[in-house]
Amino acid sequence: MAIASTLSRQGRPELVSSTPQLSLSGVSKYFGTSGFVALDGITMDIPQGQFFVIVGPSGCGKTTLLRILAGLDTQSSGTVAVNRTDEKRPVNSMIFQGDSLFPWMTVFDNAAYGLRMRRVPEAQVSDTVHTWLERIGLWRFRDRYPNQLSGGMRQRVSIVRAFANDPEILFMDEPFSALDEQNKLLLHEELLRIWEATKKTVVFITHSVDEAVTLGDRIMIMTANPGRAKAVLEVPFPRPRNVLELRQKPSYGDLVFHIWEQLREEVQRARQNAEGEKV
Amino acid sequence: MSAEVKGRDRVVGVVTPIVLLGLWELAAQFGLLDARFFPPPSAIVHQFATLVASGELGANVIASLKRLALGMLLGGVPALFLGLAMGISRPLRAAIDPLISATYPIPKSAILPLVLLIFGLGEMSKVVMVALGAFYPIIINTVVGVANIDKIYLDVGHNYRASRWQVFRTIALPGALPSIMAGVKLAVGMGLILIAISEMVAANDGIGYMIWNAWQVLTVDTMYVGLLVIAVLGFLFSIVLDEIEHRLIPWKRRA
Numbered sequence: 293m294a295i296a297s298t299l300s301r302q303g304r305p306e307l308v309s310s311t312p313q314l315s316l317s318g319v320s321k322y323f324g325t326s327g328f329v330a331l332d333g334i335t336m337d338i339p340q341g342q343f344f345v346i347v348g349p350s351g352c353g354k355t356t357l358l359r360i361l362a363g364l365d366t367q368s369s370g371t372v373a374v375n376r377t378d379e380k381r382p383v384n385s386m387i388f389q390g391d392s393l394f395p396w397m398t399v400f401d402n403a404a405y406g407l408r409m410r411r412v413p414e415a416q417v418s419d420t421v422h423t424w425l426e427r428i429g430l431w432r433f434r435d436r437y438p439n440q441l442s443g444g445m446r447q448r449v450s451i452v453r454a455f456a457n458d459p460e461i462l463f464m465d466e467p468f469s470a471l472d473e474q475n476k477l478l479l480h481e482e483l484l485r486i487w488e489a490t491k492k493t494v495v496f497i498t499h500s501v502d503e504a505v506t507l508g509d510r511i512m513i514m515t516a517n518p519g520r521a522k523a524v525l526e527v528p529f530p531r532p533r534n535v536l537e538l539r540q541k542p543s544y545g546d547l548v549f550h551i552w553e554q555l556r557e558e559v560q561r562a563r564q565n566a567e568g569e570k571v
Numbered sequence: 572m573s574a575e576v577k578g579r580d581r582v583v584g585v586v587t588p589i590v591l592l593g594l595w596e597l598a599a600q601f602g603l604l605d606a607r608f609f610p611p612p613s614a615i616v617h618q619f620a621t622l623v624a625s626g627e628l629g630a631n632v633i634a635s636l637k638r639l640a641l642g643m644l645l646g647g648v649p650a651l652f653l654g655l656a657m658g659i660s661r662p663l664r665a666a667i668d669p670l671i672s673a674t675y676p677i678p679k680s681a682i683l684p685l686v687l688l689i690f691g692l693g694e695m696s697k698v699v700m701v702a703l704g705a706f707y708p709i710i711i712n713t714v715v716g717v718a719n720i721d722k723i724y725l726d727v728g729h730n731y732r733a734s735r736w737q738v739f740r741t742i743a744l745p746g747a748l749p750s751i752m753a754g755v756k757l758a759v760g761m762g763l764i765l766i767a768i769s770e771m772v773a774a775n776d777g778i779g780y781m782i783w784n785a786w787q788v789l790t791v792d793t794m795y796v797g798l799l800v801i802a803v804l805g806f807l808f809s810i811v812l813d814e815i816e817h818r819l820i821p822w823k824r825r826a
C-alpha cells in the first residue's frame with residue numbers, strides 16, 4: 293500500500309522527525325472462534341506531532357485499531373512500534389467512544405485522574421487541573437458530578453482528563469459524535485487551539501468527513517469487512533486554522549467531496565454485508 | 572419530586588398509624604377486642620414507661636444492639652473485602668461462588684442449634700448468628716456491584732496505568748457502592764430478625780429474650796413493648812442508613 297510522503301507543515305517543520313511516533317506493520321485482528329476479520333494488514337507510519345484522522349463506515353474496525361495502538365487490546369498478527377520521545381511522560385491517553393467519565397468523581401477529580409494515578413504531587417495536580425479547566429471554561433463546575441453536566445460539558449471534561457495527563461500521544465474515538473452542530477464547531481475550535489499549542493501526536497476517529505478535513509493533517513479512509521486502509525490523503529490547509537473560514541474555501545469542498553466518493557462505496561458495501569448476515 | 576408532595580407524603584405517613592392506634596384503643600376499651608391478646612395502646616405505653624423507669628428495657632436494648640453491632644462487623648467486613656476481591660478476580664469468583672450459592676438458601680435460623688453447639692450459650696453464638704445473616708446479602712451485593720461496573724471504566728483505569736490497588740480504590744469500590752449499600756440495608760434487617768430469634772432461644776437478656784420471657788409469664792403488655800421497640804429500631808436504622816447512603820454516594824443525589 294502506498295503511503296504518501298509526509299509534508300512538513302507550514303510553520304512547524306521541526307515537528308516532523310525522522311522516526312515516526314507510531315509505526316504499524318501488517319496489523320490484523322481476528323475475533324472469536326469463527327475468525328471474523330476485523331482488521332486486515334494495516335500498515336501505516338504516523339509521524340510525531342501529526343494530527344492523524346481515521347474515517348470509515350461503522351463497524352470497520354476503527355475502535356479496534358485504536359485499542360490496539362493504545363495497548364488495551366493485542367493484535368492477532370503484525371507489529372506496532374511506539375517510539376518514545378520523552379520517557380518521563382505517559383505514552384498515551386485515550387478519549388473513549390461514549391461516556392467514560394467516572395460518575396462517582398467530580399469534574400475536578402475526573403480531570404485529575406491520570407495525574408493522580410501516576411502519583412504527581414497534589415499541589416502540581418491542583419495547578420495543572422486548574423489551568424486546564426480554566427482554559428476550557430469549566431473551572432466553576434469543578435465540584436459538579438458528571439450527571440449534573442450537559443453532554444458537551446462532559447465531553448470537554450474527557451478532553452481535559454486526557455490533555456492534563458500530558459501524554460505523548462492522544463487517541464480520540466469519535467469524541468464529538470454525540471454533540472449538536474454548534475457545540476461541535478466550538479469544540480473543534482477549542483481542540484485545534486489546544487492541540488496547536490501542545491504539539492501532541494493525535495490519532496482521531498470520526499464518521500464525519502467535515503470533522504476529518506477540518507482537524508486533520510492526514511486522513512486514512514478505511515474499508516469495511518475486513519477493515520483495510522483504502523487510501524491515505526494529505527490535508528493541505530495551513531495552520532493555525534480558522535474553522536469557519538476554512539469551510540468557505542473551494543478546495544475544502546473539493547477535498548470533502550473526494551473523500552465522500554471513496555467512503556460512499558464502503559458504506560454501501562458495509563450495508564450490503566450487514567444485510568447478508570441477517571439472511 | 573416537589574417538596575410539597577414530599578411533605579404531603581410524610582403527613583399521610585404519620586396520620587395513618589395514629590388513626591389506626593386510636594381505633595385499636597377504642598375497640599379495646601369497649602370490649603370489641605379481647606384485651607388479653609390485644610391490650611389497648613394506653614396499657615402498652617404504661618408498661619413501656621414502667622420498663623424504661625426500671626432500667627430493664629434500656630439494658631435489654633443495649634444488650635441486643637451490642638450483639639447486632641458486633642455481628643454486623645464480624646459478618647459484614649469480611650463479606651465486603653471478599654466480595655470486592657471476587658468481583659475483580661474471575662478465578663476467585665469461580666472458586667467461591669458455588670460455595671455461596673449452595674449455603675445461601677439454608678435458613679439461618681436452622682443453623683442456630685449448630686451455632687449453639689459450636690459457640691456455646693455465651694455472647695459469641697448470638698454474634699455469630701447476626702454475622703451469618705449479614706454476610707450473605709453483603710457479599711452477594713458486593714460481587715454483583717463490582718461485576719456490573721461498566722467495562723469502559725476499567726479500560727479508563729488501565730489506560731491511565733492505574734495499579735491493581737488503584738483500580739480497586741478508585742473504580743471497584745465506588746462503582747459498587749450503591750449495590751453494597753443495598754446489601755447493608757438487607758443485612759441490618761436480617762440481623763434484627765436473627766438477633767430476636769437467637770435471644771429467644773439462648774439468652775438471658777436482650778429484646779428477643781424480653782419478648783420470649785413475657786410469653787412464658789404471660790405479661791402480654793411487655794410482649795407488645797418488645798415488638799414496638801424492634802419496629803422502632805428497624806425504622807431508625809433505615810433512616811440512619813439512608814442518611815449514610817446520601818453522604819457516601821453524593822453522585823446519585825441528582826440523577
Ligand SMILES: Nc1ncnc2c1ncn2[C@@H]1O[C@H](COP(=O)(O)OP(=O)(O)OP(=O)(O)O)[C@@H](O)[C@H]1O
Pocket residue numbers: 323324328330348349350351352353354355356357389
Ligand atoms: N470483542 C469483540 N468480539 C467480537 N467481535 C468484535 C469485538 N469487538 C469488535 N468486534 C467486531 O469488530 C468489528 C469492528 O468493531 P469496531 O468497534 O472496531 O468498529 P468501529 O469502526 O469502531 O465502529 P463504530 O464506528 O460503529 O464505532 C465489528 O464488526 C465488531 O462487531
Ligand SMILES: [Mg+2]
Pocket residue numbers: 354355356389465
Ligand atoms: Mg468505534
